Amino acid sequence: MTLVGGKRVRPGYSVSTPGVAAELSAALRSDRTVQPPFREFERFEVAHRRRDAGAGPGGLMLNCSDGRNDVCPHIPLGGPFLLTCRAPTGAVQRDCMISNPLAMTGRTVLVTGASSGIGRETAILLSELEATVIIAGRNRERLSGTRERMRGSRHRIEAFDLGDAAAIPAWIKRLALETGPLFGLVHSAGIHKVAPLRMMSPAGIEEVMRANVTSAMMLVSGFRQRGCSVRGSSIVLISSVAGLAGQAGIGAYSASKAALIGFSRSAAMELAGEGIRVNCVAPGIVETEMADELREKVTAEQFAAIEAMHPLGLGKPLDVAFATAFLLGDTARWITGTTLVVDGGYTAR
Ligand SMILES: NC(=O)c1ccc[n+]([C@@H]2O[C@H](COP(=O)([O-])OP(=O)(O)OC[C@H]3O[C@@H](n4cnc5c(N)ncnc54)[C@H](OP(=O)(O)O)[C@@H]3O)[C@@H](O)[C@H]2O)c1
Numbered sequence: 554m555t556l557v558g559g560k561r562v563r564p565g566y567s568v569s570t571p572g573v574a575a576e577l578s579a580a581l582r583s584d585r586t587v588q589p590p591f592r593e594f595e596r597f598e599v600a601h602r603r604r605d606a607g608a609g610p611g612g613l614m615l616n617c618s619d620g621r622n623d624v625c626p627h628i629p630l631g632g633p634f635l636l637t638c639r640a641p642t643g644a645v646q647r648d649c650m651i652s653n654p655l656a657m658t659g660r661t662v663l664v665t666g667a668s669s670g671i672g673r674e675t676a677i678l679l680s681e682l683e684a685t686v687i688i689a690g691r692n693r694e695r696l697s698g699t700r701e702r703m704r705g706s707r708h709r710i711e712a713f714d715l716g717d718a719a720a721i722p723a724w725i726k727r728l729a730l731e732t733g734p735l736f737g738l739v740h741s742a743g744i745h746k747v748a749p750l751r752m753m754s755p756a757g758i759e760e761v762m763r764a765n766v767t768s769a770m771m772l773v774s775g776f777r778q779r780g781c782s783v784r785g786s787s788i789v790l791i792s793s794v795a796g797l798a799g800q801a802g803i804g805a806y807s808a809s810k811a812a813l814i815g816f817s818r819s820a821a822m823e824l825a826g827e828g829i830r831v832n833c834v835a836p837g838i839v840e841t842e843m844a845d846e847l848r849e850k851v852t853a854e855q856f857a858a859i860e861a862m863h864p865l866g867l868g869k870p871l872d873v874a875f876a877t878a879f880l881l882g883d884t885a886r887w888i889t890g891t892t893l894v895v896d897g898g899y900t901a902r
Contacts, residue, residue, distance in 0.1 A: 653682075654882060654883055654884045655682055655878055655879065655882045655884060656682055656683060656882070657679055657682040657683055657684030657736070657737075657878075657881070657882060658682075658683040658684075659683075659685075660684050660685070660736035660737065661684065661685045661686075661687065661732050661733060661734070661735050661736055661737075662679050662684045662685070662686050662687070662735065662736060662737035662738070662739060662881065663686075663687045663689060663711075663725070663728065663735055663737070663738050663739070663772075663776075664676045664679065664686055664687065664688055664689065664738075664739045664741060665689045665690070665715060665738075665739065665740050665741055665742035665768070665772065666689075666690060666740070666741035666742030666743060666791070667686075667688035667689055667690050667696060667699050667741070668688070668690030668691070668692045668695035668696045668698070668699060669690070669695060669841065669842055670741070670839070670841030670842055670843060670870050671741045671791060671836070671839060671841060671870045671873045671874065671877075672688075672690070672739065672741030672742065672791075673688075673698075673699045673702075673870065674869075674870035674871050674873070674874040675739050675741060675870075675873070675874040675877050675878070676688045676699055676703060676708075677699065677702050677703050677704075677874075678871065678874040678875070678877075678878055679737075679739075679874075679878060679881075680703035680704040680705055680708060681704050682878060682882075683704075683705070684736075684737070685705075685707045685708060685709075685732070686703065686708045686709075687708070687709045687711055687728060687732065687735075688700060688703075688708060688709070688710055688711065689711040689712075689713050689715075689742070690712070690713075690742065691712060691713070691714050692712070693710060693712045696710045696711075696712065697710065709732065711724075711728065715742055715764065715768035715772075716763060716764065716768075718763065718767045718768055718771045719771070721768065721771035721772055721774075721775050722771060722774055722775035722778060723775075724775070725772070725775035725776060725778065725781050726775070726778060726780075726781060728781075729778075729780055729781040729782070730780075734780060734781060734782050734783045735776060735781060735782045735783070735786065736782070736783055736785075736786045736787070737786055737787050737788070737789070737881045738772060738773070738776050738782075738786075738787075738788045738789070739788075739789045739791070739877055739881065740768070740769050740772055740788070740789070740790045740791060741791045742764070742768065743764060743765045743791065743809075743843075744760070744761060744764040744765065745803070745806050745843050745846065745847065746760070746761050746803070746805060746806055747802050747803055747847065747850045747851070748802065748803070748804070748805060749801070749802045749804075750804060753804065753805065757805060758805045758808075761805040761806055761808075761809050762805070762808075762809055762812075764809075765806070765809035765810065765812075765813065766809050766812045766813060766816070769790050769813055769816060770816060772788075773788055773790075773816075773820050773824075773831065776788060776829070777824055777827060777829060782829060784827070784828035784829075785828050785886075786828070786829050786830075787829070787830045787831075787832070787880065787881045787882070787885065788817075788820070788829065788830065788831045788832070789832055789833070789834055789877045789880045789881055790813045790816075790817050790831070790832070790833045790834075791813075791833070791834055791836070791873070791877070792810045792811075792813040792814050792817075792833040792834065792835045792892060793806070793807075793810040793835055793836060794835050794836065794837045794894065794896045794899050794900055795807040795810050796808075796809075796810030796811035796812075796813065796814050796835060797811070797814075797835055797892075797894070797900055798899070798900050810835070813833055814833050814835070814892050817831045817832060817833045817890060817892070818890045821889040821890030822890065825889060830880075830885065830886075830888065830889040831889060831890065832880045832885070832888060832889060832890065832891050832892065832893065833891070833892040833893070834873060834876050834877055834880065834892070834893050834895055835892050835893070835894045835895065835896065836868055836872075836873045836895050836896060837862075837863050837867070837868055837895070837896030837897050837899035837900075838859060838860070838863060838867050838868065838899075839867065839868040839869065839870055839872070839873055840867050840868065840869060840870070841870055844867070847859075862899055862902075863896065863897040863898060863899050864897060864898035864899075864901070865897030865898050866897055867897065868895065868896070868897055872895055872897075873895050876893050876895045879893075880893060
């Protein structure tokens with residue numbers, strides 16, 4: 554049985570309001586755009602009809618008429634469908650559900666570190682979930698490589714050095730002006746340094762902190778600026794199990810990743826009232842360039858020992874991307890200030 558706006562719908566799209574039934578039924582059989590008003594959809598307008606070849610079933614996209622677009626129900630063609638409705642107060646109607654709870658249709662997400670590894674894979678996955686993705690990194694060429702692997706042409710490349718932390722809020726303001734307010738932020742950019750205590754220097758520590766922590770704080774600060782993000786939006790910071798469990802020789806990196814976890818909790822408290830969720834993902838070792846660099850800096854025996862600490866083996870970037878998409882989407886709408894460990898069992902011992 555299917556629900557539309559809380560009303561039961563039989564096959565053929567008959568609903569209790571004949572006008573709505575006729576409009577929906579006709580729209581689902583044609584390519585034309587449907588205009589409001591619908592009595593059952595007073596809070597929504599039908600934005601456009603999608604029928605992506607090879608991209609799963611097409612359907613009708615409904616955007617919130619107040620412009621927030623924080624819920625974008627997707628009506629598949631032909632089959633039964635469910636709608637999610639969010640009242641202007643922000644209260645979710647219990648009798649409606651979205652067809653794909655991970656769908657990001659109509660939502661814009663900024664992904665840092667998108668030129669490589671986890672950030673790249675997250676950007677690709679989000680494009681497959683129909684988000685519009687702003688892919689950020691310093692290396693424009695590698696960002697182009699990411700975009701080539703993404704679904705759809707709506708995505709945007711942003712070459713930006715997060716080392717210039719003071720410039721981050723203005724950068725996000727510009728992005729929001731040019732693309733519309735953001736629904737999500739994934740901060741995957743980061744650096745990893747192997748530096749035992751005897752080799753530590755203030756400059757080395759500050760380099761790691763600036764790249765991993767100061768950038769995150771300024772990104773979140775920028776994201777929450779008026780007009781830069783929508784209510785109901787979500788931030789995911791990529792931390793690490795190094796922030797949870799001890800590992801010799803990476804003190805500054807571990808401290809930076811623990812700092813992200815502490816910061817995310819504080820920010821979650823501060824931004825809950827603004828309808829913004831903040832969470833971390835803490836991966837174990839994932840097969841990316843960063844892991845390759847680690848492999849080069851330690852002996853084969855040391856790397857084998859690190860690998861053996863992951864009962865499910867080393868992770869793939871997509872393993873982290875899945876967890877990130879879960880925390881970004883409505884699937885995690887009641888989750889904030891937490892850290893999702895994705896580590897193949899590394900911390901389970
Ligand atoms: N791989 C792992 O085993 C692992 C495990 C736990 C946590 N993590 C964390 O996951 C995140 C992603 O790691 P990864 O393995 O995907 O790393 P990666 O392949 O080395 O990619 C790092 C990304 O960060 C970007 N970046 C670095 N410094 C930047 C700066 N100053 N400004 C803008 N972008 C910058 C790089 O882009 P450009 O070079 O284009 O600037 C690149 O896209 C990191 O935060 C890392 O600490 C990784």
